[in-house]
Amino acid sequence: MIIACLGSSKRNASGSSTSSVPATELVVNDRVPLTEWKAYGYYACPNIDGVMVRNLSPWPVPPDVDIQGMFDSLCSVEGDHPERWISGTQHTALPPRPTRWKVPKPHEPLPFPWECQLNPFLEHQLFGPTSLWFDIGQDPSMLCYGTVETMIPISRADRIQPATYPFLTHMFINAIGDDPIQPFLWPFMVRNPEGIKCEDIYNAVYENFQQYVSQSEYYDWPQVRQIQVTKAYRARLSSRSNHNSGFVEGIQRVDYLGDNIMFRGLEPNPNIDGWVMFVGRTW
Template sequence: MPTLKQIHPLLSHQPFTMLEGIQNPSLLSWNIREAPSTFLRVDSVPIRRLRSHELTTPATRPSVNHLRIRCGLFHDSETWFIEARNPLGVTVQDVLVAIYEAFKQPYSNEAFSTLCPKTQTLVLNAFHARVRATAESRTVWEAGIQRGDCLMRHSWFGGLSVPFERGGDTENTCLLSVRRLDDGAILSSPTRASLFR
C-alpha cells in the first residue's frame, strides 16, 4: 500500500500560504453541513467554479483507493472516521462527498449521553435550528440528531492534512480541520465548486 505523502492543494490545509485577504486556510469555501454543490459565493474574489477535471483529480499523491479522514472535534475520533473509497483512486470529489455524507450520519443516543450538559444543549440547539430551516421538519425531527449537529458552529471546511505520526492505522489517514462560522464573518476563498454528477 503506498504511503500518503501529499494532499491535493484544493483539499489541503494551507495556513502558511493563504492569499492576502483570504481568511480560510483552504482553497475551498464550504460549510460541510451543506452539499458540496453549494459552495459559497465569494464577494472579494472573482467566482471560479471547479472544473470537472479538477473534481476527478486524485485527492492524494500517490493516489490511494481508500482514504481515512479523522476529525478531532469528536471524543470518539479514534473509533469514528470518514472513509472515501474509489477502486480507481480516491478523487477530490470522492473526498468532498464522503465528508458531507459522513456528517449526515445519525449520532447515537449513547454517544450523545456521554457529552457534558452544556455541549448537549449546544448540539440540541444546532439540531433544532436544522429542523426549523427545512420544509420537511417532521421527517428531519424524526430522523434525530446527526453527527453534523455536533459540529455546532465549527462547520467551515479548513482543509485536510497528513498527520505527523506514521505507521499503524495512520498509513492512509489524514486529518480534517474545521473552523468556526461566526455571525457576520466572511471566510472567503478563491474557489466555488459545483459538482458534476
C-alpha cells in the first residue's frame, strides 16, 4: 500500500532534495464541515419548482433579464425546460454562493495536494463501504450513494460539489494504490479553470479507463498480468448485451484492474507530484 509520510522538505549535505510530504496547518485547523460542501452543491444546482437547474457561471447575469419570467418558463405542458435557466442568476429565493470557495484566478499558483482538503466523496477509505458507489467501468451517470442495500442515485447537487478546498484547476492522478507495476501506465490530468468539481473527477476517471489497450502495451506486461487482464476482459464482455449481437470489442484499461474496479478515493502522492487513486473490490 502506498503510504504518504508527513514531514518536512530537507536538503542533504550534497544539496540534493530529500523531500517528503510537508505537514500543513490548513488541513488540520480549518476542516470544512459536511454542510458547507453540500451548501455549495445546492447553490450550484438549485431545485426550482421541482426543476434542477445549473447555476454555475463566472459571468454576471445581464441586468435586463426577466428573472420572474425565467422562473415561470421552467415548467410547461410539454415538460421541464432547465435549459431556459441562465447560469449565474442571483435571487433572494436561491441558495447563496458559499463564501469559502473563491473563483480561481488565472496564472495564480495552486496549492500543493497536501495543502488541500478532499471532498468526503473523494477521500480514501481504508476500510468498509465508501460514501460513493462508483464502478469505474460504468458511466458516471450510474453513480449511487455508497450503500449496497438501497442504491440511491447521487443527486446532481452532490455531483457538483467542490472536489477540494481550496479550489484546484488541475489535478494530476499519476499512481494507483497497491499496483505492483510502477510507474502508473496511464496518468491523466483533471482540469476545470473555474475550479474542479466532483463530477470532473468521476468523468475523467471513467474516460481514462475506457481507452483501449494497444498490443504493444499488452505484451509489455508480465505474463501473469496478461492472463489476469484477459480473464477480466472476457468476464466484462460476457456481461454485455453486445456480446450476443456479434460485436467484439478490445481490451480496455479498466480490464487491467481485474475485479478491483470500485473507486475508493484519492490521496496526495508521496512523491509530492500529483494524486494516488485507490481502487478495490465490491464491498
